[in-house]
Amino acid sequence: MQPIFGNVAVVGTGAMGRGIAQMATQAGATVWLLDTQPGAAEAARTALEGTWNALVAKQRLTPEAAADCCARLRIATGMADLSVCDLVVEAIVERLDVKQKVFAELEGIVGPDAVLATNTSSLSVTAIAAALKRPQRFAGWHFFNPVPLMKVVEVIAGLKTDAAVCQRLDAFARAFGHTPVMAQDTPGFIVNHAGRGYGTEALRIVGESVADFATIDRILKDQLGFRLGPFELMDLTALDVSHPVMESIYHQYYEEPRYRPSVITAQRLAGGVVGKKVGEGFYRYTDGKAEVPAEPPVPGGAGRPPVWVSPKAARRAELYQLLKDLGAVIETGAAPSADALILVAPLGLDVTTLAAVERLDATRTVGIDLMLEDAAVKRRVLATNPATRPDMRDAAHALFARDGKAVSVVRDSGGFVSQRVAATIVNIAADICQQGICTPADLELAVTLGLGYPMGPLALGDRIGPTNVLEILFNLQTVYGDPRYRPSPWLRRRGALGLSLKHEEA
Numbered sequence: 001m002q003p004i005f006g007n008v009a010v011v012g013t014g015a016m017g018r019g020i021a022q023m024a025t026q027a028g029a030t031v032w033l034l035d036t037q038p039g040a041a042e043a044a045r046t047a048l049e050g051t052w053n054a055l056v057a058k059q060r061l062t063p064e065a066a067a068d069c070c071a072r073l074r075i076a077t078g079m080a081d082l083s084v085c086d087l088v089v090e091a092i093v094e095r096l097d098v099k100q101k102v103f104a105e106l107e108g109i110v111g112p113d114a115v116l117a118t119n120t121s122s123l124s125v126t127a128i129a130a131a132l133k134r135p136q137r138f139a140g141w142h143f144f145n146p147v148p149l150m151k152v153v154e155v156i157a158g159l160k161t162d163a164a165v166c167q168r169l170d171a172f173a174r175a176f177g178h179t180p181v182m183a184q185d186t187p188g189f190i191v192n193h194a195g196r197g198y199g200t201e202a203l204r205i206v207g208e209s210v211a212d213f214a215t216i217d218r219i220l221k222d223q224l225g226f227r228l229g230p231f232e233l234m235d236l237t238a239l240d241v242s243h244p245v246m247e248s249i250y251h252q253y254y255e256e257p258r259y260r261p262s263v264i265t266a267q268r269l270a271g272g273v274v275g276k277k278v279g280e281g282f283y284r285y286t287d288g289k290a291e292v293p294a295e296p297p298v299p300g301g302a303g304r305p306p307v308w309v310s311p312k313a314a315r316r317a318e319l320y321q322l323l324k325d326l327g328a329v330i331e332t333g334a335a336p337s338a339d340a341l342i343l344v345a346p347l348g349l350d351v352t353t354l355a356a357v358e359r360l361d362a363t364r365t366v367g368i369d370l371m372l373e374d375a376a377v378k379r380r381v382l383a384t385n386p387a388t389r390p391d392m393r394d395a396a397h398a399l400f401a402r403d404g405k406a407v408s409v410v411r412d413s414g415g416f417v418s419q420r421v422a423a424t425i426v427n428i429a430a431d432i433c434q435q436g437i438c439t440p441a442d443l444e445l446a447v448t449l450g451l452g453y454p455m456g457p458l459a460l461g462d463r464i465g466p467t468n469v470l471e472i473l474f475n476l477q478t479v480y481g482d483p484r485y486r487p488s489p490w491l492r493r494r495g496a497l498g499l500s501l502k503h504e505e506a
Contacts, residue, residue: 003028004172005087005115009076010034011102012092013044016119019147020089022048023176025069032085034076041075048073083109087172089141091119094244099128107132115165117141121192122248125158125185135160141169142189143178144450152449154183154190179449181442187252190438191450192245194457196259197424200246202230203262205417211410213282214293216417219408222379223372223418225454230421232290235281239265239274257484258428296409298401299394304329307399308336310358313345315370322374326402336361341392341399345370347468348415348423348475351385362387366396369416371464371472379406381416414479415472422460423472423485429457430491430501440502458501466495 006029010021013035021044025031033041052069055061061069076082088106090099103116110116116138118128129135140156153173155166166182173180183189188196202216211219217229234242246261253259268274268281275281276288283290306329309319323330336342342365344354351367354360367383374380380400384393393409401407410417429447433440444456453460461469470492476485494501 004168004175005029007032007085007087009082009085009088011082011088011090011106012119013040014091015145016143016147017089017091018044018048019145020091020119020143021073022051022148023178024089024172025072026065027172027175029087030072030074032074032076032082034079034082045073045075079105079109082106083111085110085114087115087117089117089119094120094123096123096127099123100131103128103138104131107134113137115139115168117169119143122188122245122252124187124252125156126160129158129160136162137165139165139169140183140185140189141173142191144191150450151178152191152446153178153180154446154450155180156183156185156189158185179445181446182438183442183446184435184437186435186437188245188249190432190443190446193249193432193437194425194429194443194447195451196246196249197426197428197457198226198421198451199230199234199242200259200262201421201424202417203264205413205420206231207262207264208413209411210413211408211417212293215408215410218295218406219379219381219410219417220421222406223369223377223381224422224460227452227454231282234265235275235283235285235290237275238277239269239281243269257482258424258431260484295406298407299398302394302398303391304399305339305341305392305395306331306337308333308340308342310342310344310354310360312354312358313343313370314347315345315373318373319343319345319368319370323399326399328399336364340364341366341395343368343396346415346475347371348419348472348479350414350479351383351388351412353479355385355387363389364392366392367412367416368396368400369418371416371419371422371468379408381418382407382409383412383416384409385412414476419472420476422464423469423476425457426461426464426469426501427473427485427488427491429461430488430494433458434488434490440504444502456502461491461501466491466499466501470495 008024008029009032010017011034013033021031033044035041049070052066056063056066118140125140129138139161142154144150155169157166170180213231217231220226220229243265250259250261273280276285279285307323308331331340342360344367346354355362355365362385369381382396397407397409447453447456470487473485473487
């Protein structure tokens, strides 16, 4: 069976270019490597031959198939060698002027029916194609690193892209064994756009001195199921990659508050403290392993005051059962006694506001995060307010650690760590659907495959409950007065109708 594109050129032979070349060759195409750096294309060919030999050793590729791939991998000495190609994929530096220049030159070399594609992650496909005579044959084809392992690719139509071009790129990606998702040409497309909520909101939280980097990472892994915390992830991708993407999407959306970058990453980037690859980021690394600070110990000798629960607490019945299981002395009166530990369980509001509104003694008031049921999380999170007495903080910590489950105590803020991050992720995803950037189904696929989230953002919203997400966002708006927590109309409508966020409209 003939490949969809018989002759493919890859311009730029760094990690992304090599990965695309590997998959295109394995899909049956003859692949031409071109790079302006002397010796780079030859080094890429050597590396790919080594990859195929390693796959043979692991019995994932036959010796005959490996030899065939090696035979179909060519080195281009210049642009003119690419005239035979029916697909050219560019994977070079993320600079609009450089990409435009490359494609302007390519247009005069390849045949009239050849497809031109960019692997850009953050630049406008329409803008790159703007100077072309035939922009209808140009599209975005955005892979993720490492290409052979990251099985999603975004197919992006520019303003003038012919639909048939996207269909061919879709089919060719499927021949790679990848899952293509269709995206409109908007800043960040699907994955980099949807991924704004995780890191940016975590940076805001640490910037407010709510908790340190390690505590936030622990909370988001243990409560929401992320494989890496946001600061571990930024250390892995490196700030010289991730911070410019934050700035690019923010500015391309004309300073939309939801995407506002952080001075924390800007400062660290300026100081060269960019992540694991340099041995220091949000964590220090020794022999490639992060030096993670130990968790604070459970307070010893803490008192055991009786516990009174606010009548407005989220999951109040569940909280009562948990306290009973932990052996707490529970007060059930209309008001707490003078010695009681007072518990509140807000959604989006801060402990301070609840203590004031409910006329509670702030010195004895502690909050607990019950956005999700206790049985579903590996860590409990408590929050103090500025007036909370140390003995009450320690008593709450000791109480909720009695069964051995991890406990983190954070400072007061609007919403808990997981509430703020989850609601932001869901809200940005809802706005992607509102803009029609992609279908809800493609959004879920792109995020789970491209970002490795434990579930898609819409599934996360359904897990929390759309009305609960809305309550968190409305309350965060009240606390902060910040438009970044403005709920998407798409989310509001589904919450009002009681619809699943994954519901596809007719």
